[in-house]
Amino acid sequence: MSGPAEGSYLLEALGVSKRYGGIQAVKDGQLRVGYGEMIGLLGPNGSGKSTLLNVISGVVAPDEGTVTLGGASLSLGHYRKTQAQGVLLIAQELALAPLDSVWESIVLGAEPQRGQIIDRRKARRIASDAIASLGHEMDLNAPVSSLSPVDRRMVTIARGAARQHVRLLILDEPTAGLPPAEAALVIAAMKKLVNPERSLILVSHHLEDIISACSRVTLMRDGRTYRELAGAEVNKNDIVNLLLARVDGAAIEDQAARTPHALGEQVGSMSDVTASFLDGVSLDIHRGEVVGIAGLLGSGVSEVVELLSGQSQPVSGEIRVGASNVVPSSAHKALRSGVGFVSGDRANLVIKTMTVSEHVALPALRRLTRGRLVSRKLEKNWVTDSLADLSVKGEPGALMTSLSGGNQQRALLARWSRLKVDLLVVDNPTVGVDLAGRAQLLAVLRTLAADRGVVLAAEPDELATTCDRVICMRRGSIAAELKGDEVTENAILQAIS
Known part of the structure; x- marks a missing residue:
């Protein structure tokens, strides 16, 4: 050298x-x-x-x-x-x-x-x-x-x-x-x-x-x-x-055990969508699968996430989400239509003065309300069961900020454990989470995909261990779609680079 x-x-x-x-x-x-x-x-x-x-x-x-x-x-x-x-x-x-x-x-x-x-x-x-x-x-x-x-x-x-x-x-x-x-x-x-x-x-x-x-x-x-x-x-x-190599020289395992779920009906689609960084993108998501979105900064990955979750609107083309094929014209409408969203940006999602329970119950308040008031009994049972589903370590009454990064992220995912959504859009959920915590979070996503479709934007190594399919983006267009045994970190990196 x-x-x-x-x-x-x-x-x-x-x-x-x-x-x-x-x-x-x-x-x-x-x-x-x-x-x-x-x-x-x-x-x-x-x-x-x-x-x-x-x-x-x-x-x-x-x-x-x-x-x-x-x-x-x-x-x-x-x-x-x-x-x-x-x-x-x-x-x-x-x-x-x-x-x-x-x-x-x-x-x-x-x-x-x-x-x-x-x-x-x-x-x-x-x-x-x-x-x-x-x-x-x-x-x-x-x-x-x-x-x-x-x-x-x-x-x-x-x-x-x-x-x-x-x-x-x-x-x-x-x-x-x-x-x-x-x-x-x-x-x-x-x-x-x-x-x-x-x-x-x-x-x-x-x-x-x-x-x-x-x-x-x-x-x-x-x-x-x-x-x-x-x-x-x-x-x-x-x-x-x-x-593709670890710091200690050990190779990254390209594929973990991805036990496939039964594939159900379509719960999300984009048809010839053009937006700020997208040019004619078409894709679909079905219940029972984890679909990865891979790409470099500026490739259009963030735009796909925002469009499917109703946070932004396309210049042209059509987007449909949920079992009812609704157009997500806003984040609120997307949620009402069966779309959940989880971001790794905990700095903007975690409110310092709110407890774990309050964070987990937030999207489900309509279900937990009796009359004009939230039923504390229903909330307690809902939160306890949701946290148990994802093995979150932390007391429901504790401040969210008292949890580790990995447990905070699992608590945010726990919001959607019992709230039945058709499509869960997840954007870089492992940011700031240690290696062991990352593996646990990705395993949770596989579990959640059993009864819904999951869209995951993450790093290539995480997509390779988690996804049934990966859409590879490059400069605003789909460069490749990898399926089954094709989904390896090497293949993803080659497609997006």
Whole structure:
């Protein structure tokens, strides 16, 4: 393996560890970037990439470890100081104010001053030079709200070009949601930013972007950096094979025992649906099966989840859910039509002041109400039985926040154990859950599919152990549908990459 010579690294992050409560986000993380190179950082969701980069860019302080830039220690945990030292993180959420002009967005936070006011002429010149350095053209006075998705990405990248003191630019998923031709424009622009004094770290799930742009690739899994590739090793087959390996070298089991349930009637469908990130998508779900939706960031997976659960509406095409084939025109109507929804985003689902019992009973209040009041006896029996169905460890009267992440997620799933829905849409339920807890949650989904259809959006290894079928999404379209023995992690990764 080749790479920069010893002592020639611009950035060295060594022994970085960071824990959030009971979750070890990064353990002994290592990352090195040479002068004048672009490296890739790869790993599944929850692998620790974002945490490691947040440490390097000063967003959070590590529990252990050191980070140096050009041999000087960075001010870890102090974002502004770290940025002043020459590290800039451009996150995947595009933080652009829609009413700002292009030039205002590019110089935002680093506006040149003339006395007490912004030097607008100089600011426009800086923005113009930054856009030109990317090989791109744009109306500097255009409001951000009028820009195409690719132009918005160019504006965020130009922020890095406009800050001449920045020596390390970190780009998190800059091509997410872009079609191949536009993604290629963004990659070409990024390459123009690399020079002997400036290096880039590229985070992307799109392997073609990593392979075309990066001289070296660092792989992460389960909070650890476990392999570095360079030169000819940076190819799709080697990367996919390594992503299929555990940190300890043991292979991931592609298929668990997936005892099939009896297949029933159709309980969900999409017919030639077009939406913000979807183009002519058609699929169906039947009672008795778990259907996985796999794809990279921006592939359309989130849109499928939102459309089936009534959280958004298509531009064209038809969506039907429930045994009655109802159009889910809102989340409320979807629920009334027999659609349940569970998200891994517990931060927005768990209310700190509410008990476990209150969370579990919430969707069933109509069934538990007698007259105008909720029957506490009915609620107690309902919650007790629901928690027992999913083996949730925790007292019904305890605050939801007192449970572990895995038990919180099982409690949220327990909402639907006895509330008979036709279709259960589950979005990344294992986020922040340890390995043992993940296996238990996925087993629960198999059990719940006995009398309903389940749609699961999750990581490829989880889909491979849980699903009867997997719909593989790529840039807004269905790239492949895998069934039965075809459902392996390797096959899923190959289809979506």
